[in-house]
Amino acid sequence: MENKKEENVILVNQQDEEIGLMAKMEAHEKAVLHRAFSIFIMNKNGETMLQQRAQHKYHSPLLWTNTCCSHQRQGETNLQAGKRRLQEEMGFQTDLKELFWFIYKAPFDNGLTEHELDHVMIGYYDDPPAINKDEVADWKWMRPEQIKKDIGDNPQNYTAWFKIIFERFYDHLVQNHQMK
Numbered sequence: 001m002e003n004k005k006e007e008n009v010i011l012v013n014q015q016d017e018e019i020g021l022m023a024k025m026e027a028h029e030k031a032v033l034h035r036a037f038s039i040f041i042m043n044k045n046g047e048t049m050l051q052q053r054a055q056h057k058y059h060s061p062l063l064w065t066n067t068c069c070s071h072q073r074q075g076e077t078n079l080q081a082g083k084r085r086l087q088e089e090m091g092f093q094t095d096l097k098e099l100f101w102f103i104y105k106a107p108f109d110n111g112l113t114e115h116e117l118d119h120v121m122i123g124y125y126d127d128p129p130a131i132n133k134d135e136v137a138d139w140k141w142m143r144p145e146q147i148k149k150d151i152g153d154n155p156q157n158y159t160a161w162f163k164i165i166f167e168r169f170y171d172h173l174v175q176n177h178q179m180k
Contacts, residue, residue, distance in 0.1 A: 007023070007024050007071070007073075008021040008022060008023055008024065008073075008074065009021070009022060009023075009024050009027045009034040009035065009036075009071045010034055010035040010071070010072055010073075010074060011027070011032055011033065011034050011035075012033060012034060012035050012117050013033070014033070014103065014117075016035065016101065016117050018035075021074060022034070024071065025112075027115075028112040028113060028114065029111070029112060029113075031105065031107075031113035031115045032115060033103065033115050033116070033117060034071065034115070034116060034117070035071065035072050035116070035117050035119070036069065036070065036071050036072070036114075036116040036117065036118045036119070037069060037070065037071075037072060037078055037081055037082050037085075037118065037119040037120070037121060038066050038068075038069040038118050038119070038120050038121070038161070038165050039066060039067050039068040039069065039082050039085075039086055039096060039121045039122070039123060040066050040067055040120070040121070040122050040123075040169055041067040041068075041086075041090075041094065041122075041123050041124070041125050042122065042123075042124055042125075043124065043125065043126045043141060044124070044126055045141075046143060046144070047141035047142060047143050047144075048066075048067070048141070048142055048143070048144055048147060049067045049090075049125070049129065049139060049140075049141055050064050050065065050066065050067065050139060050140055050141075050142055050147070051064070051065060051066070051067055051068065051089070051090065051131070051136045051138070051139050052064050052065075052136065052137040052138040052139065052140075053065060053135075053136065053137065053159070054133065054134060054135055054136055054137050055137055058110070058112075059108045059110055059112055060108065060159045060160070062137055063157060063158055063159045063162075064157055064158050064159070064162070065158065065159040065161070065162040066162055066165060066166070066169075067086070067090060067123075068082070068085050068086045068089050068090055069085075069118075069161070070085040070089075078098055078119045078121070079096050079098065079121070082096045082119075082121050082123075083096060086123070088132060088135070089131070089132050089135045089136055090129040090130070090131055090132070090136065090139070091129050091130030091131060091132060092125060092127065092129055092130065094123040094124060094125045095123060095124075096121045096122065096123040097121060097122055097123070098119055098120070098121050099120045099121060099122055099169075099172055100120055100168070100172065101117060101118060101119045101120065102117075102118060102120075102168060103115075103116070103117050103118070104116060104118060104161065104164045104165070106160035106161050106164060107160075108160065114160070114161055116161070118161075118165060120165060120168065120169060120172075144169075144170055144173055147166060147170075148166070148170055151163055151166065
């Protein structure tokens with residue numbers, strides 16, 4: 001069985017070309033650029049599924065964030081990684097589509113830093129998830145405009161990366177006329 005603490009991330013350059021592997025914790029301690037993904041699941045009512053991170057997470061516990069996010073494993077495509085993690089965290093599968101990627105850096109209070117080349121994906125699903133309580137404390141549906149307002153009113157309730165990523169996701173929805 002794979003030891004989660006030993007999991008590696010894929011180090012990349014600014015063009016998303018693989019340049020090596022590093023233990024996940026070390027990459028976050030050293031703020032080294034690595035590949036990641038973020039998934040937004042939407043339903044037929046135009047709402048986005050948010051997850052609340054589990055209480056025992058080593059950073060950002062009990063904060064709200066996008067449906068699912070994680071790191072690709074070596075040899076995995078972005079979509080394969082997304083489907084794997086969506087099943088592991090939220091307990092369901094659906095088709096995903098990659099929207100865009102960008103680079104961001106977000107420091108945490110505990111001294112770790114996310115420095116990620118993040119592939120943002122979207123999928124559609126209408127049923128309740130079967131959340132993995134080791135990963136997720138709770139979940140809810142929210143309309144994108146409600147999320148945008150609540151991030152403005154209560155930024156302390158959301159993960160650092162979600163506040164960055166959601167802005168770009170929201171702009172994508174507006175630009176592509178995907179708001180209902």
